[in-house]
Amino acid sequence: MTGVIYERVALIGLGLIGSSLAHVMRQQKLANRITGYARSAETRATAKRIGLVDEIHESAKAAVKDADLIILCTPVGAYGKLAEEIGPHLKAGATVTDVGSVKSAVVRDVGPFMPANVHFIPGHPVAGTEQSGPESGFAELFLNRWSILTPLPDSDKAAVAKLEAFWRGCGANVETMTPEHHDMVLAITSHLPHLIAYNIVATAADIEDVTNSEVIKFSAGGFRDFTRIAASDPTMWRDVFLNNKEAVLETLGRFSEDLALLQRAIRWGDGDTLFNLFTRSREVRRSIIAAGQETAAPDFGRRPKE
Amino acid sequence: MTGVIYERVALIGLGLIGSSLAHVMRQQKLANRITGYARSAETRATAKRIGLVDEIHESAKAAVKDADLIILCTPVGAYGKLAEEIGPHLKAGATVTDVGSVKSAVVRDVGPFMPANVHFIPGHPVAGTEQSGPESGFAELFLNRWSILTPLPDSDKAAVAKLEAFWRGCGANVETMTPEHHDMVLAITSHLPHLIAYNIVATAADIEDVTNSEVIKFSAGGFRDFTRIAASDPTMWRDVFLNNKEAVLETLGRFSEDLALLQRAIRWGDGDTLFNLFTRSREVRRSIIAAGQETAAPDFGRRPKE
Known part of the structure; x- marks a missing residue:
């Protein structure tokens, strides 16, 4: 048992990866409170029905309020707008990461909207199935898979180490490399x-x-x-x-x-x-x-x- | 239970498909006696050790003696020489088929060596795994898979029906079409x-x-x-x-x-x-x-x- 790593975690996007993260965080008690946002009302309703997270919000900015870790789990094409929306509402000292399958574009699209007092550490768990949606997730998805972090040159080492510990708590191995x-x-x-x-x-x-x-x-x-x-x-x-x-x-x-x-x-x-x-x-x-x-x-x- | 369909069956080649056929014929009692041939001494020794078939022969022509059904299960590049070798030793009224993944070339390579008193009906069970060799076979390989027969225009209908019944006995569905x-x-x-x-x-x-x-x-x-x-x-x-x-x-x-x-x-x-x-x-x-x-x-x- 790893124990709580982030007090409050916000999942922005509740598909296969987002819902799997919710399951494993609960199973391993990695967070005390999980908030969630999904763009579609249907996904939010499903997430509510199955009790996927503790709070469901109708906007991303509401979901990230007071969060210590924010994980972008939508298709990467939506990141830019989401980053612009949540940027002003992030708690000082919070870590923002993501699970997208590309990393240079994420640095390009999300980076500019991140306040200086927030740790932005892009990431990518190399794990998945062919299924999608809030009901496709399961706690074992990341077990023995590799999660890649692509910290920026000025990323805070302690914040990176904490995020690594989080992924290890999810069952994953961790490797860091450049986005390119x-x-x-x-x-x-x-x-x-x-x-x-x-x-x-x-x-x-x-x-x-x-x-x-x-x-x-x-x-x-x-x-x-x-x-x-x-x-x-x-x-x-x-x-x-x-x-x-x-x-x-x-x-x-x-x-x-x-x-x-x-x-x-x-x-x-x-x-x-x-x-x-x-x-x-x-x-x-x-x-x-x-x-x-x-x-x-x-x-x-x-x-x-x- | 289908019951015995061919009294004596010869397997020419004892890889994944040949050994799976041996297992399913025994499990379903589709034949009373199974003979086998493999080119490599190592494969023959393994087949003997695991009791794969009733008789192992060092030549294909010896293996086909008195056989009612002969199944070519080697890579298709070896068919021509094998057909030439076994042709003169085939029992009158026997059926010769194969499991190769191509069919026009098999008609071209094997056909000329088949005596007029033998039924030559090319076939192909669309089933397999990535493994090979005499120890990779298992009786369920053909279960619910499709076995394709490509009878020639002058193929005997009763002989084709019997071969179809054999494949059904192996658990497969059967479809017929032209080699092309x-x-x-x-x-x-x-x-x-x-x-x-x-x-x-x-x-x-x-x-x-x-x-x-x-x-x-x-x-x-x-x-x-x-x-x-x-x-x-x-x-x-x-x-x-x-x-x-x-x-x-x-x-x-x-x-x-x-x-x-x-x-x-x-x-x-x-x-x-x-x-x-x-x-x-x-x-x-x-x-x-x-x-x-x-x-x-x-x-x-x-x-x-x-």
């Missing part, structure tokens, strides 16, 4: 995979020679794996791609180059190139399993409907 | 997904700005999903791409076109194009779950190592 490095690392480990997954689902849906019903029936051949991350929240992902343009275009360019090489190998019947490239991948998966970031069970441990 | 259509359907539902998965793993491994250790640590952002199918058997997949060239190049061309559109949308900040495309994918996943081809549990029902 974060954006390149996540471009390849998360953003490009999502883009590719969304794209292949669209390609499959549009092929005239194969019916959609055939795509669905025979999806166990591999396709279905891609549909999981392609079922993620469209607003969140639109905002990610609009806000990590350079790193995504860079990794996408490399992906396309590599793919052209494979395409050529197939066209010319170059089995050795294919075999050698296919052989490298097993080791990567083994390392991910050894690092505790993936289940060792075949087929993700899936259980088919019987 | 099969190859196009599987190009999009299986071959392209594998190619893309292998490719992104290679791209990630080669990025200089991001260490391999970072790729592994932060793989829960999406990347790790791709590593599962990219951990599949390299020989099998090399043979698939070499033997379904046209359909794979066709679907790959479409994939790259669609990806160029997304790339352009990112470059020009066209959020609507991204949002609209991302919105289509959820429905596809819902349909796959409704069709019993995927678990409804978030994150594939994965359980992280604690």
